[in-house]
Amino acid sequence: MLLKMKILLSTALVACTLISCIYCADVTIDETKWPELAPKYCNGSRQSPINIKTSAAKADSTLTEFTFTKYNDKSLLKEIVNTGKTIQVYFNSGAKISGGGLPEEYESLQFHLHWGNGSSVPGSEHTVDGKRYPMELHIVNKKSSLNLTEALKDPKGLAALGFFIEVRFSLCILFYILFNSLLRICVDRTKYYRYLGSLTTPACNEAVVWTVFKESIKVSKELIDLFSTMVHVNGSSSPLMTNVYRSIQVDQPVTTQSSSSSVPSASIALVIMALSLVVGKI
Numbered sequence: 057m058l059l060k061m062k063i064l065l066s067t068a069l070v071a072c073t074l075i076s077c078i079y080c081a082d083v084t085i086d087e088t089k090w091p092e093l094a095p096k097y098c099n100g101s102r103q104s105p106i107n108i109k110t111s112a113a114k115a116d117s118t119l120t121e122f123t124f125t126k127y128n129d130k131s132l133l134k135e136i137v138n139t140g141k142t143i144q145v146y147f148n149s150g151a152k153i154s155g156g157g158l159p160e161e162y163e164s165l166q167f168h169l170h171w172g173n174g175s176s177v178p179g180s181e182h183t184v185d186g187k188r189y190p191m192e193l194h195i196v197n198k199k200s201s202l203n204l205t206e207a208l209k210d211p212k213g214l215a216a217l218g219f220f221i222e223v224r225f226s227l228c229i230l231f232y233i234l235f236n237s238l239l240r241i242c243v244d245r246t247k248y249y250r251y252l253g254s255l256t257t258p259a260c261n262e263a264v265v266w267t268v269f270k271e272s273i274k275v276s277k278e279l280i281d282l283f284s285t286m287v288h289v290n291g292s293s294s295p296l297m298t299n300v301y302r303s304i305q306v307d308q309p310v311t312t313q314s315s316s317s318s319v320p321s322a323s324i325a326l327v328i329m330a331l332s333l334v335v336g337k338i
């Protein structure tokens with residue numbers, strides 16, 4: 057089973073590298089140059105990612121459970137693109153998130169990944185008490201009531217969900233392979249950090265309600281290593297795509313559930329959309 061997974065995953069990632077690269081020009085621009093590239097926001101005061109200091113996170117009783125709509129429908133995965141900066145997967149219309157203390161329903165647009173250089177050089181964007189995880193999955197959503205242009209100008213126009221990914225032998229992926237069903241046990245959708253921040257790539261729009269889940273997704277070391285050993289910036293003769301993350305920005309006020317809150321811990325057929333994709337779809 058693991059061998060099968062690895063072969064499928066390898067095929068998927070090779071396929072990714074063959075897809076034309078839309079934003080390759082950007083990848084050579086050092087992030088210290090971003091304020092020149094996008095002066096309106098990249099030098100702003102609510103930039104992402106941040107280091108989350110758990111002891112400073114204030115309790116907020118409005119941070120309720122999320123509802124994910126259509127997230128167990130694999131037909132929603134539209135296409136996978138190597139942007140030259142990440143591997144990005146676009147949703148067909150229909151996937152939505154609500155609850156989670158968000159001001160309204162948000163439509164899910166895409167998800168993508170951040171990574172370092174193999175499992176030994178971590179590459180999550182957010183850190184928690186200084187700890188950087190091997191990878192981070194971001195699901196990007198926009199207010200259903202706005203178009204994307206409007207959302208990018210609204211202080212809460214986008215909602216990004218961040219999931220840390222780390223190494224551990226996990227039954228989750230085996231469950232997927234064996235039962236063709238996204239795991240119901242991997243991430244507790246009721247426990248997360250919340251702050252107001254930005255896109256982590258230019259134009260760094262300060263339009264993002266960030267949610268960073270406390271529980272990490274556990275995957276095999278081999279899966280994490282594959283991203284930095286098989287995904288190229290633009291075709292197989294170009295450099296490998298490694299250290300795909302922005303550096304830590306200035307602290308922002310962070311809130312979380314109070315430790316005494318007892319939000320029902322409903323199971324979730326969530327997110328390991330990334331894994332479902334690489335394992336099964338392509």
Ligand SMILES: [Zn+2]
Nearest residue numbers: 168170194256
């Ligand atoms: Zn991201």
